[in-house]
Amino acid sequence: MRLIALEIPDEPAELAPWLERSLVGPDLASLVAELEAVHGEPVGAQPSVKGLIGRDLDAVLSDGLSSLPRSTLKQLLRNPRLLLELQELALISGSRYWDALVRQEAVEPDRQLVRGRKNLRKRIAAVARPIPKRTQWTRQPWFVSLATAATILLAVFAYQSTRPPLAWGWSKPGALPENLASGPYLARLAEEAGEWFNRRPDDRPALARRINEFRQGCSTLILADHKPLSPEDRQWLVGKCKEWAAKLDAHLNHLEAPGDPVQVRNEVDETVRRLIQALKDRAVRPV
Amino acid sequence: MATTASESVSDEELAGVVARREQAGSSMTSAASALERLYQRHELPLKSFLMARVGRADAEDLSQLVWLRVWKSLPGAKPGPFRAWLFEIARNALVDHARKKRPGSLADDQAGGIVDGALGKPEARLVEHERKTALENCLARLKQEYAVVVRGRLSGEEYDSISKAQGIRPERAHSIYHKAVKLLKSCVERVLP
Structure with missing residues (x-):
């Protein structure tokens, strides 16, 4: 296992570049935790980054830490939570220096961006609905006699086409009750997942929306607290949710490729049946 | 980043396209793009x-x-510099996330602390807490x-100043440090799976 703080370079000149990479890399949380383990938690009033770095801050934001005296770098190491504050300032600055460093330290940045953009596109498609626009012909005088009826019809149409989709499954209000024991709670989640089968869309846009709604339910579960569950069950559930979310993303990818949407729906059915079974099995597992 | 040489459209202009997506003459496709x-x-x-605040898994x-909130919020928002506004949304999302993780036990100021690192307790990030405890013990x-x-x-x-303070030669300080690193790594590996 890597202990990030112990990788501090021997060479004094390497300290600033190493800290910069640590600030934007994926292991900053570990570095802060390790430095706190070594130096202890802060006691009393702590300096702020702006107070510590002072007038050098602009140079730091545009050109990195190389302009800082070594004594300031030492202060940052001894007060590791300042590293989080400094990271935020550096990232918000959006300077070319820090943005280039972020890209350099990211793990497979291009793949990350392509995958993330694809997921975002699907989620936006799920929430974006066209807004009906008024058309000129409804204002023509010779339509006056029909105006009232047309208005009512348009209002009904507009309401139906713009109202938010009814929440279902894990996204509906009260889907995650806090007053149940662990077993019944998991059984309830299984039952709610079964609401997938209540609608059977067979065209691509409707099926994509339905899968996205289920996928959002997975995010709800991943981010929820699950008070009725033990830490072990909670960890199991979140781990499983992440697997299911990945499968749903794969189904959406499949749906976007040429092929029969009903075939994709059948595949999603199978994923949902399995996850329901996993939840039911866990619900009756002996403690 | 407002604009770069290769990206002639500024962030704020792009945000404007997203914000106006429901107005007449605008297009949902160009807003999504x-x-x-x-x-x-x-x-x-x-x-x-x-x-750095919630770990890789939840990030x-x-x-x-956060991006969904950006999409939903832009039509009614006056964001100013986009990057700063985006991070404000991210901070709010982190506070909500922290509250969900520890409902009832996290006051608003503590939830905010997790975001800025000033008050955030490492317990909010179990993995880092375990790492910290293991290293402290070792x-x-x-x-x-x-x-x-x-x-x-x-x-x-630097080794020179440590050796002066400890009354040992710099080479000895160097050797001690690298031995200590090995001992700490193997100790932490025994404690953490």
Whole structure:
């Protein structure tokens, strides 16, 4: 296992570049935790980054830490939570220096961006609905006699086409009750997942929306607290949710490729049946 | 980042396209495309920010949540500089995330602390808490001389100044540090799976 703080370079000149990479890399949380383990938690009033770095801050934001005296770098190491504050300032600055460093330290940045953009596109498609626009012909005088009826019809149409989709499954209000024991709670989640089968869309846009709604339910579960569950069950559930979310993303990818949407729906059915079974099995597992 | 030479459309202009998507003469497709360009420009810094606060596993989901909030909020918002506004949304999402993780036990100021690191307790991030505890325990088991050198090095002290303070030769300080690193790594590996 890597202990990030112990990788501090021997060479004094390497300290600033190493800290910069640590600030934007994926292991900053570990570095802060390790430095706190070594130096202890802060006691009393702590300096702020702006107070510590002072007038050098602009140079730091545009050109990195190389302009800082070594004594300031030492202060940052001894007060590791300042590293989080400094990271935020550096990232918000959006300077070319820090943005280039972020890209350099990211793990497979291009793949990350392509995958993330694809997921975002699907989620936006799920929430974006066209807004009906008024058309000129409804204002023509010779339509006056029909105006009232047309208005009512348009209002009904507009309401139906713009109202938010009814929440279902894990996204509906009260889907995650806090007053149940662990077993019944998991059984309830299984039952709610079964609401997938209540609608059977067979065209691509409707099926994509339905899968996205289920996928959002997975995010709800991943981010929820699950008070009725033990830490072990909670960890199991979140781990499983992440697997299911990945499968749903794969189904959406499949749906976007040429092929029969009903075939994709059948595949999603199978994923949902399995996850329901996993939840039911866990619900009756002996403690 | 407002604009770069290769990206002649500024963040604020792109945000404007997203914001006006429901107005007459605007298009949902160009709004979605503008959002994707903003995503392309700002996602990596955003992810870096989130990872340092909630870990890698949750950062992906939270990032998507933040971008969805951007999409939903822009029509009624006056965001100013886009990057700063994006991070404000991210901070709010982190506070919500922290509250969900520890409902009832996290006051508003503590939830905010998790975001800015000023008050955030490592317990909010279980993995980092375990790492911290393991390292503390292992450090306590080291010989006093070794622990002093490790603390000095991780404060940014050079071997020369550590050796002067401890009355040992710089080579000895160097050797002690690297031995201590090996001992700490193997100790932490025994404690953490």
